[in-house]
Amino acid sequence: MTARRDEIAIIGAGLAGCLAACFLARRGYPVALYERRPDPRTGTAERGRSINLALSERGLDALRRIGLAEQVMADALPMRGRMIHPVQGEPQFQSYSAGGGRAINSISRGALNNALLDAAAALPGVRIVFDHRLVGLDPSDGALSFETPQGTVDAKASVVLGADGAGSVVRGQLLASGLLRESVDFLDYGYKELTIPALGGDFALEEDALHIWPRGTSMMIALPNPDRSFTCTLFWPNEGPGSFAALDNPLAIERHFAEHYPDVIPLAPTLVDDYQHNPVGVLGTVRCTPWQVSGTVGLLGDAAHAIVPFYGQGANCAFEDVVELDRCLDECADDWAAALPLFQRRRQENAEAIAQMALTNFVEMRDKVASPVFQLRRRVEHALERALPDRYVSQYELVSFSTTPYSEVRRRVRRQHRVLGAVAGGAALLLVGAITAGLSRGRRT
Numbered sequence: 001m002t003a004r005r006d007e008i009a010i011i012g013a014g015l016a017g018c019l020a021a022c023f024l025a026r027r028g029y030p031v032a033l034y035e036r037r038p039d040p041r042t043g044t045a046e047r048g049r050s051i052n053l054a055l056s057e058r059g060l061d062a063l064r065r066i067g068l069a070e071q072v073m074a075d076a077l078p079m080r081g082r083m084i085h086p087v088q089g090e091p092q093f094q095s096y097s098a099g100g101g102r103a104i105n106s107i108s109r110g111a112l113n114n115a116l117l118d119a120a121a122a123l124p125g126v127r128i129v130f131d132h133r134l135v136g137l138d139p140s141d142g143a144l145s146f147e148t149p150q151g152t153v154d155a156k157a158s159v160v161l162g163a164d165g166a167g168s169v170v171r172g173q174l175l176a177s178g179l180l181r182e183s184v185d186f187l188d189y190g191y192k193e194l195t196i197p198a199l200g201g202d203f204a205l206e207e208d209a210l211h212i213w214p215r216g217t218s219m220m221i222a223l224p225n226p227d228r229s230f231t232c233t234l235f236w237p238n239e240g241p242g243s244f245a246a247l248d249n250p251l252a253i254e255r256h257f258a259e260h261y262p263d264v265i266p267l268a269p270t271l272v273d274d275y276q277h278n279p280v281g282v283l284g285t286v287r288c289t290p291w292q293v294s295g296t297v298g299l300l301g302d303a304a305h306a307i308v309p310f311y312g313q314g315a316n317c318a319f320e321d322v323v324e325l326d327r328c329l330d331e332c333a334d335d336w337a338a339a340l341p342l343f344q345r346r347r348q349e350n351a352e353a354i355a356q357m358a359l360t361n362f363v364e365m366r367d368k369v370a371s372p373v374f375q376l377r378r379r380v381e382h383a384l385e386r387a388l389p390d391r392y393v394s395q396y397e398l399v400s401f402s403t404t405p406y407s408e409v410r411r412r413v414r415r416q417h418r419v420l421g422a423v424a425g426g427a428a429l430l431l432v433g434a435i436t437a438g439l440s441r442g443r444r445t
């Protein structure tokens with residue numbers, strides 16, 4: 001099949017690209033979805049990506065709109081809170097919601113991507129072209145150039161959407177043409193995945209929690225999989241003491257885990273092998289502007305705003321982008337030259353807000369969760385949520401269990417903290433006043 005000039009070309013059949021294809025096809029557009037990889041549904045193993053994802057309300061809201069939420073949730077494993085593993089002693093559960101009933105959902109990235117590919121392929125007007133790696137883009141006329149196993153292939157499109165992930169070539173082409181500015185802030189941390197297999201056919205750890213081993217400057221987490229295994233992810237410094245670079249032989253690896261993660265050793269028989277063979281992934285925040293050029297080339301998902309994974313929101317945010325783009329097309333009567341700038345205006349501050357919250361959540365997860373002061377604060381927060389259900393809602397609840405825009409979440413949480421600060425300050429003043437009065441009365445009598 002050859003490209004039609006009036007087609008919308010989406011680069012990248014990942015999570016955002018496939019969902020965007022579904023929404024645009026439902027609007028009646030012919031869509032070409034170009035993917036550098038072979039079709040993952042034919043059995044090619046995923047490599048270099050996280051195995052599972054935490055899907056929460058924003059992602060689910062998007063999937064509901066295309067009738068896919070139920071199917072995706074059928075294999076999801078709800079995680080109701082964090083299970084904190086200290087070096088010594090019993091793990092401790094911290095609920096995500098005040099009532100304890102709300103959960104984020106561990107789902108397989110591959111299964112989600114395949115479900116989205118199936119959904120896109122089933123819609124009239126969508127053609128999915130695998131083994132096509134974008135290598136060239138002329139933003140002035142939508143001319144595209146792909147590297148394929150058969151050699152270079154050229155194509156054209158009326159609108160080009162870059163949904164090609166954190167290392168976006170579409171973004172790179174706009175940058176090279178001087179049409180965009182970007183900053184990429186890499187963390188000094190990387191990530192590596194390990195496996196805790198099923199134990200006697202069952203989950204080796206509590207299945208309905210996101211497990212965290214907070215170790216101050218680094219951490220490990222584990223999310224459950226439908227085959228009753230857990231995928232663990234180490235978030236460690238790249239260099240220095242306790243870093244990936246420092247642990248380079250089986251003895252050092254075993255010693256390090258025995259000292260810092262002793263409860264994991266009996267549960268992870270392939271630990272050393274996983275550690276030695278699985279790659280260290282990079283982590284960072286991508287910021288760029290503009291997100292569109294002339295209403296004909298646009299960016300969405302990680303291509304526009306990759307964030308660090310610590311809130312479990314990157315894919316959720318990418319899905320929310322697609323819902324907003326669809327809304328902008330509605331409001332602009334499908335005038336792309338108006339819709340793409342509107343999309344950027346609406347989403348950019350939200351992407352920035354979640355980028356910052358994600359960085360802060362790393363410190364919370366790797367360090368604060370272990371502190372009694374933090375635990376008390378969470379209990380107070382949950383008590384406030386129960387006592388003032390319409391007035392006080394925690395940041396975690398708003399981010400994970402609502403579709404309140406991320407920037408509004410930050411404003412609201414800051415307001416709440418100011419009021420709480422004032423109330424706490426007032427209470428402290430009253431207390432000091434009462435004590436002082438009591439003391440001076442004491443002196444008089």
Ligand SMILES: Cc1cc2nc3c(=O)[nH]c(=O)nc-3n(C[C@H](O)[C@H](O)[C@H](O)COP(=O)(O)OP(=O)(O)OC[C@H]3O[C@@H](n4cnc5c(N)ncnc54)[C@H](O)[C@@H]3O)c2cc1C
Nearest residue numbers: 012014015016036054134164165301302312313314315316
């Ligand atoms: C360790 C880790 C854990 C994470 N956990 C979570 C989580 O729990 N919850 C959550 O919401 N998010 C999570 N994320 C973030 C999430 O993975 C991303 O935000 C999400 O995948 C972004 O989707 P996307 O479609 O924009 O990009 P991607 O998923 O990266 O898809 C991009 C697609 O474009 C294709 N492509 C790339 N270049 C080209 C090219 N030149 N030509 C053609 N095709 C191309 C790629 O092959 C890919 O299919 C995590 C990320 C990491 C690193």
Ligand SMILES: NC(=O)C1=CN([C@@H]2O[C@H](COP(=O)(O)OP(=O)(O)OC[C@H]3O[C@@H](n4cnc5c(N)ncnc54)[C@H](OP(=O)(O)O)[C@@H]3O)[C@@H](O)[C@H]2O)C=CC1
Nearest residue numbers: 037045046047048049166167184281282283284285286306
């Ligand atoms: N690159 C960037 O600018 C930034 C990246 N990041 C983060 O870093 C992570 C990695 O970035 P980047 O290197 O661009 O990521 P990629 O995921 O594109 O590539 C990582 C490695 O994995 C391989 N790979 C990726 N997907 C597959 C697949 N489905 N099947 C087989 N092999 C695969 C790639 O192979 P190949 O080389 O053949 O493509 C590459 O060797 C991202 O997940 C992102 O969160 C964060 C900020 C900025």
Ligand SMILES: Nc1ccccc1C(=O)C[C@H](N)C(=O)O
Nearest residue numbers: 053054082210309310311312361
């Ligand atoms: N999916 C992830 C991947 C990597 C790091 C964290 C997550 C989380 O989901 C963290 C969760 N939201 C938490 O705050 O406990």
